[in-house]
Amino acid sequence: MSNLPIDPAAAVPVDTESIVESAVEGPSTDPAHRKKKKFVFVRNAKSITGLVILAVFVVLAIVGPWIAPHNPNDVSLDLLAPPSGSHWLGTDHLGRDVFSQLLVGTRSVMIVGLVTGVGATLLAVLIGVSAGFLGGIPDEVLSALANIFLVLPALPLIIIIASQMDNAGSMVIALVLAATGWAWGARVLRAQTLSLRGRDFIEAARATGESTGRIVWFETLPNLTAIIASSFVSTVTFAVLSQTTLAFIGVTSISDWSWGTVLYWAQANQALSRGAWWWFVPAGLLVAVLGMALTLINFGIDEFVNPRLRLAGMSAREMRRSGIRPRIGFTARVRNLPRTYAHPTPVVSAGVRSSGEPVATTSDEPKETVR
Amino acid sequence: MKFLLRRLGFYVLTAWAAVTLNFFIPRVMKGDPVQSLINRFQGQIDQDAVHSLYVLFGLDKKQSLWQQYVDYWKEILHGNLGISFAFFPTPVSQVIKDSLPWTVALVGMATIIAVVLGTLIGTYLGWRRGTWADSILPVMTFFSSVPYFWLGLLFIALLAVTFPVFPASNAYTPGMTPSFSFAFLQSVVQHGFLPALTIVLSSVAGWILGMRNMMVTVGSEDYVTVAQAKGLPERRVMYGYAARNAVLPQVSSFALSLGFVVSGSLVMELVFSYPGIGAQLFAAIGAKDYPLMQGIFLVITVAVLLANILADVVYVFLDPRTRQEG
Numbered sequence: 001m002s003n004l005p006i007d008p009a010a011a012v013p014v015d016t017e018s019i020v021e022s023a024v025e026g027p028s029t030d031p032a033h034r035k036k037k038k039f040v041f042v043r044n045a046k047s048i049t050g051l052v053i054l055a056v057f058v059v060l061a062i063v064g065p066w067i068a069p070h071n072p073n074d075v076s077l078d079l080l081a082p083p084s085g086s087h088w089l090g091t092d093h094l095g096r097d098v099f100s101q102l103l104v105g106t107r108s109v110m111i112v113g114l115v116t117g118v119g120a121t122l123l124a125v126l127i128g129v130s131a132g133f134l135g136g137i138p139d140e141v142l143s144a145l146a147n148i149f150l151v152l153p154a155l156p157l158i159i160i161i162a163s164q165m166d167n168a169g170s171m172v173i174a175l176v177l178a179a180t181g182w183a184w185g186a187r188v189l190r191a192q193t194l195s196l197r198g199r200d201f202i203e204a205a206r207a208t209g210e211s212t213g214r215i216v217w218f219e220t221l222p223n224l225t226a227i228i229a230s231s232f233v234s235t236v237t238f239a240v241l242s243q244t245t246l247a248f249i250g251v252t253s254i255s256d257w258s259w260g261t262v263l264y265w266a267q268a269n270q271a272l273s274r275g276a277w278w279w280f281v282p283a284g285l286l287v288a289v290l291g292m293a294l295t296l297i298n299f300g301i302d303e304f305v306n307p308r309l310r311l312a313g314m315s316a317r318e319m320r321r322s323g324i325r326p327r328i329g330f331t332a333r334v335r336n337l338p339r340t341y342a343h344p345t346p347v348v349s350a351g352v353r354s355s356g357e358p359v360a361t362t363s364d365e366p367k368e369t370v371r
Numbered sequence: 372m373k374f375l376l377r378r379l380g381f382y383v384l385t386a387w388a389a390v391t392l393n394f395f396i397p398r399v400m401k402g403d404p405v406q407s408l409i410n411r412f413q414g415q416i417d418q419d420a421v422h423s424l425y426v427l428f429g430l431d432k433k434q435s436l437w438q439q440y441v442d443y444w445k446e447i448l449h450g451n452l453g454i455s456f457a458f459f460p461t462p463v464s465q466v467i468k469d470s471l472p473w474t475v476a477l478v479g480m481a482t483i484i485a486v487v488l489g490t491l492i493g494t495y496l497g498w499r500r501g502t503w504a505d506s507i508l509p510v511m512t513f514f515s516s517v518p519y520f521w522l523g524l525l526f527i528a529l530l531a532v533t534f535p536v537f538p539a540s541n542a543y544t545p546g547m548t549p550s551f552s553f554a555f556l557q558s559v560v561q562h563g564f565l566p567a568l569t570i571v572l573s574s575v576a577g578w579i580l581g582m583r584n585m586m587v588t589v590g591s592e593d594y595v596t597v598a599q600a601k602g603l604p605e606r607r608v609m610y611g612y613a614a615r616n617a618v619l620p621q622v623s624s625f626a627l628s629l630g631f632v633v634s635g636s637l638v639m640e641l642v643f644s645y646p647g648i649g650a651q652l653f654a655a656i657g658a659k660d661y662p663l664m665q666g667i668f669l670v671i672t673v674a675v676l677l678a679n680i681l682a683d684v685v686y687v688f689l690d691p692r693t694r695q696e697g
Contacts, residue, residue, distance in 0.1 A: 046509075148385045151679060152392070153630075153671045155637060156652060160396060160664055163656045237516065244518050245638055249653065263521065267642070272528050272539070280528075284521030291516025296509070302584075 047300025053293035060103065061110035070097035072104045072257050083278050090278035093269045098262065098279055102286060105257040108170045109240055109290075112258075115171065116239035119178030121232045124185030129224070131186070132193025133216060143190060149183035158242065163251040170243075173252055177239050185231030192227055196220055230301040237294045244287050259283040378683050382676050389672040393665050394443050398436075452669070453662035457654055463666035466651060471633075471670070473542055474640070474647030477563050478632045481570035486625050488571070489578020493621075494614045496579065497586020508583075511576040519573035520638040526565050527642070537565045540644035566643045570636060574628075581624065585617035592616070619689060623682045630678025633671050 069088070070076075076095035083090045089099040131142035161176055196202060197220075205219050221228075246252050247260025250268070254261055266272075266280040446453065452463035496504045531539035543549070543558045589595065590613055598612045637649030644650065648667055655663035 144381060144384060147381060148388050151385050151672075151675055152389060153668070153675055156668055156671055157392075159637070159652070160656065160668065164396075241516070241518055245520065248518075248520060249638060249641060251656075263524075267524070272524060273532055275528070275532065277528060280521070280524055284518060284524070287521065288513055288517040292509070292512045295512040295516055299508075299512075 044300040044303060046296045046303075050293040050296030050298075050300065053289060054297065057106060057110060057290055057293070061107045064103040064106045068097075068100035068103040070100040072096060072101040080274065080276055080279075082276075089282050090276070092265055092271075092276075092279055098282070101257050101262050102259060102282060105259050105261060105283075106286075108256060108258040109243060112170050112174045112177070112243045113236040113239045115174035116177040116181060117232045117236040119175065120182040120235045120239075121185060121228060123178065123182035124189055124231055125221075125224075125228060127182070128186035128189030129193050129216060129220065132190040133197060133212075133220070135194075135197075139190075143187075146183045146186045146190070149180065150187065152180075154180045155242070155245070158246065159249070159251060162246055169253055169256060170258070173243055173246060174239065177242055178235075181235050181238050181242075185228075185235065188227055188231060189224060192224055193220060196223055226301055226305045230298055230305070233294050233298045233301070237291050237298075240287060240290055240294075244283075259286050375683065375687065378680070382680060386672070386676060389676075390444070390447060390669065391440075393668055393672075394440055396665070396668075398439075447669070452666040455655075455660055455663045457658035457660040457663060463662045466663060467648065467666055467670055470646055470648050470651045473645060474633060474636065474649065477542075477566055477645065477647065478570060478636045479629075480563075481567040482574070482625075482628055482632055484567070485571045485575045486578055486621070486628070489575040490582045490618060490621050492575075493579040493582025494586055494609070494617070497583040497590065497617065498609050498613065500583070500587050500590070508580070511579055514572060515576035515580065517573060519569055519636075520642050522573055523566065523569040523639055523642040526569055530565060538562050539565075542646050566636075566639055566645055569639060578621065582617060582621055585620055586613055589613050589617040619686075622689060623686050626682035626685050627678055629681065630675035633674040 069086075074096060076091065076097075078087065078091045078095045080093055081087055081091045081095070087097050087099065089097075089102065091097055092101075127142050127146060131139045131146075158176055158180060162173060165172055202215060202219055205215050210219070243252070243258060244260035244263070247254075247258050248263045248267065250264050252258075252260070254264060260283075262283045263280055266276070266283075271277075271279040450464065452467070455461050455463050455466050458466055496507060527539045530536050538544075538561060542562050543555060544562075547555055547558060549555060595608060595613050598608045603611075633648055636647070637652060639645070640647045640649035641653055648670070652664065652667045654660070655667065
C-alpha cells in the first residue's frame with residue numbers, strides 16, 4: 001500500500017483519450033514511412049483473419065438468396081429432419097430448409113449492420129467533432145446529449161419502440177439502432193478532437209487563414225480515421241447482436257428472414273426439447289463468428305492506434321523468430337542480432353518491426369535495448 | 372466537490388429526460404390499452420366504468436398534454452406508478468417489487484463472479500503477454516461476441532434436455548412456497564445455476580480483455596520497471612504495482628455494470644422463463660400494459676443512474692487526480 005506510486009502522469013488509467021493520443025502521431029512522418037505504416041494494419045494477422053471472414057459474409061449477403069438451394073418459405077414433407085444431403089442443415093417444423101433460411105437471412109443482417117454502422121458513425125462524427133471543435137456552450141449541450149443517450153438503457157428502449165411498430169422491417173430496426181447507438185463514438189471523437197484542436201498544425205492552419213470547414217475536413221478528420229473506423233466496427237457488432245436479439249424475441253417482422261428470425265422460430269416451436277440442434281446452433285454460431293471477425297478487426301485497429309499493445313500483438317512464434325524475448329511483467333527486451341554484421345553501415349535490427357520504427361544500431365557490440 | 376456537483380446536475384438532467392421520454396412513449400403509440408382491457412373482460416364493464424378507466428390510466432383525451440405531463444410528474448414524485456393493465460388491479464409498484472429481487476439476486480451474483488474471475492484471469496494474461504497466454508484471446512473474442520441468449524439455449528439443450536442435470540425454466544420448483552428453508556434455497560440455487568452460468572460465460576470475456584489490455588499498458592510504465600529493478604518479488608510487482616493501477620478502470624466499469632444488472636439480462640429471463648423484471652417487461656409489451664412498461668423502464672433508468680453516481684464517487688475516492696481537478 002505504502003509504495004504505490006501516485007505519480008499523476010504515470011498512473012493514468014488508459015481511457016480512450018490517451019490511447020487515441022498516440023494515434024495522432026501516426027501518419028505525420030515522411031512519405032516512405034507513411035507507406036510502410038499503411039500496411040501495418042493490414043499485415044496484422046488478427047485484422048487479416050477478421051477481414052477475410054467479413055468478406056465471406058459480405059459475399060454471402062450479396063449472392064445468398066441466389067445460391068440458396070431451396071426457397072426458405074417452401075414447406076415440404078420432411079418435418080424437423082436432421083441434416084442430410086438435400087437439406088444441409090436439416091429442416092424446421094414446417095419442413096422448410098434451415099440452410100436456405102440462414103443464407104437468405106445473411107443479407108438483412110449485413111444490411112442492418114451496415115446501415116446502423118454508417119448512420120451511427122455519421123451522427124457520432126457530426127456531433128462529436130462539432131462538440132470538440134466549437135467548444136463552449138454548444139459543446140456542453142452536445143456532450144450532455146451524448147451522455148444522456150449513453151446512460152439511457154438502450155435495449156429496453158429499443159424493445160419498447162420496436163414492439164410498437166407492426167412488423168418492423170430491417171430498415172426501421174437499423175434506424176432505431178443508429179439513433180440509439182451513436183453516443184459512445186461521439187464521446188470518443190469529441191475527446192480526440194479536443195486534443196487535436198490545440199495541436200501546432202491546426203494552429204498553423206488557422207494562422208494561414210484556412211476556413212473552419214477546411215480545417216475540420218482536411219486537417220482534423222484524416223487524423224481521426226482510425227477512431228472513426230474503430231467506432232464504425234463496434235457499432236456494426238452492436239447492431240448485429242441487437243438485431244438478432246430483437247428478431248429472437250419476435251419484435252421485428254417474422255416473415256423477414258434473418259439469423260434471429262430462425263432462432264425465433266426454433267424457440268417458438270420447442271426446438272430445444274425436441275432435440276433439433278441443427279435448428280438453433282448454426283444461427284448462433286454465425287452471429288458469434290461475425291462478431292468475432294469484427295472484434296478481431298477492431299483489435300487490429302487498436303494495436304495500430306496504441307503502440308503499447310502492438311508488441312503484444314505479435315504471436316509468440318513471431319517474437320521468437322525476430323529475437324524478442326518477452327520479459328514477463330514489464331517491457332519486452334529487444335536483443336540485438338548476433339554479431340554477424342561487421343560492416344560499418346547502420347543496420348536496422350529486425351526487432352519491433354510492426355511498430356514501424358525499427359531500432360537502428362550502429363554498434364556491433366551485442367547489447368540490449370530495453371524498449 | 373465542484374466535479375461532483377456538475378455530475379449531479381447532469382444526472383438530474385438525465386433523469387428528467389428519461390421521465391419525459393417515458394411519458395411520451397405510450398402517448399405516441401398505436402393501440403388503445405383500455406379497449407384491449409375491455410376486450411379481455413368481455414362486456415363485464417359498463418360505459419361509466421370505461422370512462423373512469425380512461426381517467427384512471429391518464430388517457431383522458433379531454434385533458435391537455437401539458438396537464439397530463441404535470442400530473443404524471445406529480446404521480447411519480449409520490450411514488451405512484453399507476454395500475455397495471457395486465458395484472459389488473461395490482462399496482463405497478465407491487466408487480467415490480469415482486470419481480471425485482473429475482474433479477475437483482477441472480478444477475479448481481481453472476482456479475483460479481485464474472486468481474487472477480489475476469490479481473491484475476493486478465494491480470495495473469497496481461498502479465499504473461501507475448502507467450503502462449505495470448506493465444507487464449509481469440510477464444511475470448513468468440514465468447515464476447517456470442518449472443519448470450521443463444522448460449523442459454525445451448526445450455527438448456529445440453530444440460531436440461533439431453534442430460535437433465537438442471538431444470539430448464541422457472542426460479543424454483545413450481546408449487547413450493549418461497550421461504551428461507553433449506554429445501555427452497557436449494558431449489559433456487561439449482562434453478563439459477565444455468566442462467567448464472569450463461570451470464571458469467573458471456574460477460575467474463577469482456578472483463579478479461581479489459582484487464583489484460585490495462586495490464587499490458589501499465590506493465591510498460593516506469594514505476595513497474597523500477598519496482599522490478601529494485602528486485603521486488605515477481606508477485607509483489609504484479610499485484611502491488613501493475614494490477615493495482617490497472618484495476619482502476621475495471622472498478623469503475625464494475626460500478627457501471629451494476630446499473631445493467633437490472634436491464635442487462637432481459638432476454639435471458641425470457642429464455643429461462645425466470646420471473647424477473649425482464650420477463651415482466653415482455654409480458655407488459657405483449658399485453659400493451661403501458662403503466663407497467665413505463666414503470667419498468669423508469670426502474671431500469673434509475674438503476675443505471677444510481678450506478679453512474681456510484682461509479683463517479685468510487686472514482687473520486689480511488690483516483691486522487693479527479694480530486695485535484697475539482
